[in-house]
Amino acid sequence: MARRTVGVVGRNVVGRVSAGELAIAFGVVLGVVLFGGCTEPSQSRVTFPALGEGEAPREIVVDAWRATLTEARVAFGPAYFCATAAADVDLCPTAVAELRASATFDALDPSLQMLGTMSAVTATVRSGMFDYGRTWFLPASRSAPTEGAVDGAHSARLRARATHDDGRTFELVADVDIDALVAGTSVVRAFRTMHSITGANDAMVVHVDASAWLAGLDYDELDALRGDDDVLEVPAGSHSMNALVVALTNQGLPTIRWEAGDR
Amino acid sequence: MKTTRGIEAIGSGGALALVLLAGCGDTASGSDASVGDGSATGGGRLQLFVQAEDTITDGLMPGTSEESIADGWAVDYTRFIATIGHVHVARTSDGLSLEDETVTAFDLTAIPETGYPLLDRAGLATGRWDAIEYETPIATASTVRHESVTSGDLARMVSEGCTYLIAGTLTNPTGESCAPGTDECTTATSLSFELCLSADTIFGPCSNPDGAAGVAITEGSTATGAVTIHGDHLFFNSFPTGDEGTIERRAQWLADCDLDHDGVIAQSELEEVMASRLFVPPNYSLAGAPMVDDGPILTALDFARAQVRTQGHWNGEGECPWNGEAHEH
Numbered sequence: 398m399a400r401r402t403v404g405v406v407g408r409n410v411v412g413r414v415s416a417g418e419l420a421i422a423f424g425v426v427l428g429v430v431l432f433g434g435c436t437e438p439s440q441s442r443v444t445f446p447a448l449g450e451g452e453a454p455r456e457i458v459v460d461a462w463r464a465t466l467t468e469a470r471v472a473f474g475p476a477y478f479c480a481t482a483a484a485d486v487d488l489c490p491t492a493v494a495e496l497r498a499s500a501t502f503d504a505l506d507p508s509l510q511m512l513g514t515m516s517a518v519t520a521t522v523r524s525g526m527f528d529y530g531r532t533w534f535l536p537a538s539r540s541a542p543t544e545g546a547v548d549g550a551h552s553a554r555l556r557a558r559a560t561h562d563d564g565r566t567f568e569l570v571a572d573v574d575i576d577a578l579v580a581g582t583s584v585v586r587a588f589r590t591m592h593s594i595t596g597a598n599d600a601m602v603v604h605v606d607a608s609a610w611l612a613g614l615d616y617d618e619l620d621a622l623r624g625d626d627d628v629l630e631v632p633a634g635s636h637s638m639n640a641l642v643v644a645l646t647n648q649g650l651p652t653i654r655w656e657a658g659d660r
Numbered sequence: 661m662k663t664t665r666g667i668e669a670i671g672s673g674g675a676l677a678l679v680l681l682a683g684c685g686d687t688a689s690g691s692d693a694s695v696g697d698g699s700a701t702g703g704g705r706l707q708l709f710v711q712a713e714d715t716i717t718d719g720l721m722p723g724t725s726e727e728s729i730a731d732g733w734a735v736d737y738t739r740f741i742a743t744i745g746h747v748h749v750a751r752t753s754d755g756l757s758l759e760d761e762t763v764t765a766f767d768l769t770a771i772p773e774t775g776y777p778l779l780d781r782a783g784l785a786t787g788r789w790d791a792i793e794y795e796t797p798i799a800t801a802s803t804v805r806h807e808s809v810t811s812g813d814l815a816r817m818v819s820e821g822c823t824y825l826i827a828g829t830l831t832n833p834t835g836e837s838c839a840p841g842t843d844e845c846t847t848a849t850s851l852s853f854e855l856c857l858s859a860d861t862i863f864g865p866c867s868n869p870d871g872a873a874g875v876a877i878t879e880g881s882t883a884t885g886a887v888t889i890h891g892d893h894l895f896f897n898s899f900p901t902g903d904e905g906t907i908e909r910r911a912q913w914l915a916d917c918d919l920d921h922d923g924v925i926a927q928s929e930l931e932e933v934m935a936s937r938l939f940v941p942p943n944y945s946l947a948g949a950p951m952v953d954d955g956p957i958l959t960a961l962d963f964a965r966a967q968v969r970t971q972g973h974w975n976g977e978g979e980c981p982w983n984g985e986a987h988e989h
Contacts, residue, residue: 586947642940643936643946646945646946648935
């Protein structure tokens with residue numbers, strides 16, 4: 398049987414098909430046309446902005462300690478959004494919207510800040526999964542920072558002034574690294590969010606309340622760790638660092654706000 | 661895996677065509693389009709059962725294999741009582757559905773090989789009934805007591821507002837119970853626990869282990885399906901939404917909750933322990949956890965309640981998304 402070569406425009410792919418295969422392909426296309434009336438409208442590819450949004454710092458009170466952020470930079474992405482209700486690797490092998498890169502934004506700035514461009518198809522998003530600037534891609538043996546990580550390395554950098562009622566005061570600095578437990582998975586999975594992507598006028602806004610993350614810190618522990626120093630770098634493995642990881646992954650997750658149409 | 665995901669796959673001609681064709685849904689092939697009430701003679705029959713993973717009946721052993729406990733503890737359940745019911749089976753292609761409002765409390769440690777009967781309906785229209793949901797609600801006065809459950813246990817579940825009453829022992833010949841977040845440890849080779857957990861959850865729509873949705877009804881035949889409750893999620897180190905192969909099972913967190921070192925892990929002790937003292941990287945992650953009372957995980961008790969909200973499955977390892985939208989009753 399004679400075979401012809403068919404080039405696929407726009408892709409670096411050249412395949413060989415027989416006339417019979419072409420007939421099958423035609424049948425499939427015809428099927429799409431004929432049965433199109435019983436399906437969702439066909440999907441279109443769109444792009445739209447991903448934006449970060451913070452909150453002005455506010456004082457957090459924990460027992461006799463008061464703490465206020467003076468710096469909060471957070472990395473967000475990569476992020477994948479799915480049509481399924483519980484986005485995870487095997488429940489959402491194909492994203493309907495994604496932010497492939499990561500970017501750092503000022504979580505103390507309530508204005509909208511550009512994170513990157515979402516690539517999507519017009520479809521309904523029901524859940525998402527994302528990293529905080531550190532990703533464990535296969536086949537790497539460990540998680541690594543992406544280009545948009547805070548200072549090229551971290552998931553978040555927080556700086557705060559803590560003051561005790563008795564006058565003790567110190568500054569704490571936390572470089573928070575949040576890594577997936579398992580290769581090929583995202584840090585935060587099955588994140589519930591709902592939106593019907595309709596076109597290029599959409600936007601996704603990641604809103605973070607970083608001040609709330611200070612509520613889980615053990616300030617007595619930190620005060621003991623700093624000794625006579627005025628500035629303490631929160632050590633990895635300390636209860637306070639663990640509390641920050643738990644805050645960013647469960648207790649104080651960002652909220653995702655979708656905007657559609659004319660803005 | 662992450663390396664395969666992306667939107668490139670969408671739009672590749674043949675696959676797209678198949679997706680679109682599949683979107684038309686299954687078509688009932690039988691002549692009886694009515695929903696069965698158990699008395700009809702046409703169509704097909706559906707029998708549903710409750711099934712327990714063998715981690716409930718046989719316990720979990722320490723080790724490195726899947727479904728072993730990674731940190732040296734063995735787990736034996738003496739009671740694993742679950743309230744299961746509010747079954748909803750539907751065909752999304754034409755809207756046919758059947759409901760069973762019954763909720764029953766079963767002790768899954770005593771379950772026979774054949775499982776416990778849950779639902780039996782005849783006269784169902786043939787075709788694929790692709791939307792199966794069920795609930796593990798909080799026990800109430802209307803909850804039916806299965807013979808495997810004592811009236812005292814059910815009364816306690818009703819009065820305390822529980823979905824699960826889970827009791828058992830942790831054993832480890834070199835075990836210790838450590839004050840959470842510290843290195844202050846006490847020898848503890850055997851610890852008992854009894855947890856009455858509120859975890860009202862809707863599971864579904866359920867898929868079979870091969871990914872097929874629901875159950876297929878054929879003319880004159882009996883189709884079967886099983887609500888499967890897993891017994892190892894309480895010891896998961898993170899929260900599964902799909903393949904559990906990436907999960908480790910760990911029990912040290914529960915051993916560490918014996919704050920008074922009396923050998924009995926009390927529910928009130930779980931309530932006292934902050935989650936950030938126990939569930940810390942690199943051994944644990946709380947990401948992706950179900951909400952507990954519309955809030956995050958703050959305590960060890962919240963962790964336990966969130967984990968048991970993920971343990972409902974279908975036909976063994978088939979997935980039933982939790983936190984699904986409630987269906988109309």
